[in-house]
Amino acid sequence: MRRIARFYKVSFQRFCEDWMDIFGGQAIRQDKEIQEIYQDIRLPQRATRGSAGYDFYAPMEIILAPGEGIKVPTGIRAEMDEGWVLTCYPRSGLGFKYRMQLDNTVGVIDSDYFYSDNEGHILAKITNDSQEGRALTIPAGTGFMQGIFLEYGITVDDGAEAVRNGGLGSTTGRS
Numbered sequence: 001m002r003r004i005a006r007f008y009k010v011s012f013q014r015f016c017e018d019w020m021d022i023f024g025g026q027a028i029r030q031d032k033e034i035q036e037i038y039q040d041i042r043l044p045q046r047a048t049r050g051s052a053g054y055d056f057y058a059p060m061e062i063i064l065a066p067g068e069g070i071k072v073p074t075g076i077r078a079e080m081d082e083g084w085v086l087t088c089y090p091r092s093g094l095g096f097k098y099r100m101q102l103d104n105t106v107g108v109i110d111s112d113y114f115y116s117d118n119e120g121h122i123l124a125k126i127t128n129d130s131q132e133g134r135a136l137t138i139p140a141g142t143g144f145m146q147g148i149f150l151e152y153g154i155t156v157d158d159g160a161e162a163v164r165n166g167g168l169g170s171t172t173g174r175s
Contacts, residue, residue: 005080005149007043007054010119015041018073018121040140041075044147053146055091056124062138069103069127072144077120080111080149088124088147098136099129102145109147112164 009015015038016031037059044054056074064070078086088107094100103125114120124145128136138144154160 004084004151005078005086008077008079009038009041009043009075010077010121012038014119014121015073015075018118018123022071022073022123037140038075042141044076047143053089053148055143056088056122056145056147057141058138058144059140061140062126062136062144064126064128064136066128066130066133066135069125071123071125074122074124074145076122077114078109078122078147079114079120082111083151083153084111085109085150085152086147087150088122088145090126091143091146094136094138094144098134099131100136100144101127101129103127107145107147110164116164 010018012035016034019034019037041059042057044056046052046054056076059073059075062070062072080086086107086109088102088109089095090100090102107122107124109120109122126144128134130136
C-alpha cells in the first residue's frame with residue numbers, strides 16, 4: 001500500500017469558530033465544554049487491515065429524528081499527495097439501518113483543501129432519511145462516516161492554474 005496522506009486535528013480556534021458558526025445561539029456549551037469535545041476528537045482510523053475506509057468519529061452525541069439533518073464539525077483535516085482525493089461516505093451500517101445520508105451524496109476533499117483559509121476543516125452534513133420513523137442516535141466517539149483515498153487523473157489538455165483560497169464551494173465557476 002502506498003502511504004499518501006496524514007490526518008490532523010484543526011486548531012482549537014478553527015474548531016471553535018466553526019462550532020459557533022454551526023450552532024450559534026443554540027450552543028449552550030461553555031468554552032470549557034467545547035475544549036473537552038475538541039480534546040476528545042479522534043483521528044480517523046481503519047478498523048481492520050483490509051478496510052479501505054477510515055472511520056470519522058462523531059465529536060458529540062448526535063440525535064436525529066427522521067428527516068432531520070445536522071452539520072458536523074469533525075475537527076479533522078487531511079493532508080495528501082497531489083493526484084489524490086479523499087471521498088467521504090456514510091458508514092455502511094448507518095446507511096443501511098437508518099438511510100443516513102451525506103447531504104451532498106459523496107464528500108470530495110481535494111488535496112489543496114488542506115491549505116484553505118479554514119485549515120481544510122472537514123465538515124459533514126448528514127440527514128436521517130429513515131422511512132420507518134426511527135430516530136438515529138450516534139454516541140460521541142462513534143464512527144459515522146468513512147473516508148477513502150482515491151488516485152485520479154486529469155486530461156492531457158488540462159490547464160488549471162488557479163489556487164484554492166477558501167472552503168466549501170470555493171472552486172465553483174473558475175476556469
